[in-house]
Amino acid sequence: MKLPAPRGAVSAAAIDLLSGRDVAVPAPDSDEDLQLALFICYEMAYRGWDGVDDAYEWDPGLLRLRAGLETRFEAGLHELVGPPAPVEPADVPRLLLETVEADDGPALSKYLRGRATHGQFREFVAHRSVYHLREADPHTWAIPRLSGRPKAALIEIQLDEYGGGVTDRMHQELFKKTMRWFGLDLSYGAYVDSVGAATLRVNNIMSFFGLHRRRRGAILGHLAAYEMTSSLPNRAYASGLRRLGGDADATAFYDEHVEADSVHEQIAAHDLCGSFAAAEPELAGDVLWGARCALAVDNLWAGAVLAAWADGRSSLRDC
Amino acid sequence: MTSTITPYEDGPLIIRGDFELRGPDGELIEPGRATVALCRCGRSAVKPFCDGTHKVAKFKAGTGRDTPAPR
Ligand code: FES
Ligand SMILES: [Fe+2]
Ligand SMILES: [Fe+2]
Numbered sequence: 001m002k003l004p005a006p007r008g009a010v011s012a013a014a015i016d017l018l019s020g021r022d023v024a025v026p027a028p029d030s031d032e033d034l035q036l037a038l039f040i041c042y043e044m045a046y047r048g049w050d051g052v053d054d055a056y057e058w059d060p061g062l063l064r065l066r067a068g069l070e071t072r073f074e075a076g077l078h079e080l081v082g083p084p085a086p087v088e089p090a091d092v093p094r095l096l097l098e099t100v101e102a103d104d105g106p107a108l109s110k111y112l113r114g115r116a117t118h119g120q121f122r123e124f125v126a127h128r129s130v131y132h133l134r135e136a137d138p139h140t141w142a143i144p145r146l147s148g149r150p151k152a153a154l155i156e157i158q159l160d161e162y163g164g165g166v167t168d169r170m171h172q173e174l175f176k177k178t179m180r181w182f183g184l185d186l187s188y189g190a191y192v193d194s195v196g197a198a199t200l201r202v203n204n205i206m207s208f209f210g211l212h213r214r215r216r217g218a219i220l221g222h223l224a225a226y227e228m229t230s231s232l233p234n235r236a237y238a239s240g241l242r243r244l245g246g247d248a249d250a251t252a253f254y255d256e257h258v259e260a261d262s263v264h265e266q267i268a269a270h271d272l273c274g275s276f277a278a279a280e281p282e283l284a285g286d287v288l289w290g291a292r293c294a295l296a297v298d299n300l301w302a303g304a305v306l307a308a309w310a311d312g313r314s315s316l317r318d319c
Numbered sequence: 320m321t322s323t324i325t326p327y328e329d330g331p332l333i334i335r336g337d338f339e340l341r342g343p344d345g346e347l348i349e350p351g352r353a354t355v356a357l358c359r360c361g362r363s364a365v366k367p368f369c370d371g372t373h374k375v376a377k378f379k380a381g382t383g384r385d386t387p388a389p390r
Contacts, residue, residue, distance in 0.1 A: 093328075101374075156335075156353075156354055159353065160352050160353065160354070164352065164353055230371075231369075231370055231371030232370075232371050232372075232374070232375070235364070235370060235371075256351075258365060258370050258371070259351060259352075259356075259365060259368050259369075259370065260351075260352060261371070262331065262356045262368065262369040262370055262371045263333065263352065263354055263355060263356040263369070265371070266327040266330055266331065266333055266356060267333070267354070270327060270328075
């Protein structure tokens with residue numbers, strides 16, 4: 001993927017650093033600048049940037065820059081949902097359910113089902129492509145950090161995310177069918193330059209949790225929140241897409257998630273997070289915190305998209 | 320062929336392992352994945368599978384037998 005254009009001093013510094021230039025690390029000019037800089041740093045752990053030496057993944061200068069950005073990123077999460085609070089490990093599945101039930105985020109799925117235009121739905125797909133083309137990857141980082149029952153539960157979910165090892169059934173691949181129907185660019189990261197801070201934050205939080213072993217509780221809570229708030233919205237996306245004339249290929253990704261996540265949500269809440277909290281009780285609070293962060297960050301994104309549409313604007317930065 | 324069927328609280332029955340889903344005349348029902356969730360609230364739009372509607376329906380059910388085994 002091509003390095004994006006900078007959006008301020010610190011994203012410019014991240015790009016310069018990866019291009020081999022000596023840089024002084026400035027403070028971010030804006031949230032756009034911070035989120036893009038962090039996204040640029042994190043991508044070295046996924047598939048990397050065109051023309052950038054893979055060795056930069058572990059470059060001390062890049063890691064120092066990243067750590068400074070993460071401090072600000074974490075402070076932002078604390079502002080949004082407060083710090084993690086200890087919880088009774090046995091209560092984790094029930095508390096996860098209460099957390100997702102209490103969530104009253106912006107009604108993006110309802111809008112997409114009933115009202116979105118073809119162009120708006122297409123924008124939605126472009127935003128989501130930044131994650132869906134690497135769907136499940138950040139949560140996979142938790143696997144070697146677990147053992148026993150929670151590990152088996154995570155693998156049971158991830159195996160399904162990766163299509164049981166069949167390329168065409170991988171959720172990452174299924175999403176390309178939806179993108180193709182909209183005539184979007186299928187290449188990985190094609191829309192990074194087009195999406196704003198809110199979309200980048202949705203992606204950064206998964207890397208922030210997933211790349212650090214000490215945040216393994218939070219990445220599992222994040223996964224549970226995603227699985228537990230998926231089947232009903234995906235049904236709404238599929239019917240919205242059918243309303244716009246989408247065929248079975250166009251809706252395959254969403255139809256698959258209605259059924260798959262009805263399975264995953266049970267495994268995630270009980271077998272994964274419940275047994276993880278029992279095994280590592282001191283991290284039980286992190287599981288809940290990760291779930292709360294996931295919902296809050298997604299709600300900010302949905303709110304930004306709906307606000308743009310309400311103003312008659314595009315929710316993307318240029319196209 | 321070994322498989323397990325697990326009732327999840329207020330939710331579906333999860334089937335794991337080596338199983339086949341068949342209709343009354345023996346016709347195979349494609350499960351689509353290795354572990355499946357069968358609807359037990361009656362409200363799913365993709366029966367026999369669960370589609371998460373049990374949450375909207377406020378379905379309540381335990382995870383074991385409601386009454387002792389009859390024999
Ligand atoms: S048990 Fe989930 S929809 Fe019926
Ligand atoms: Fe998925
Ligand atoms: Fe899933």
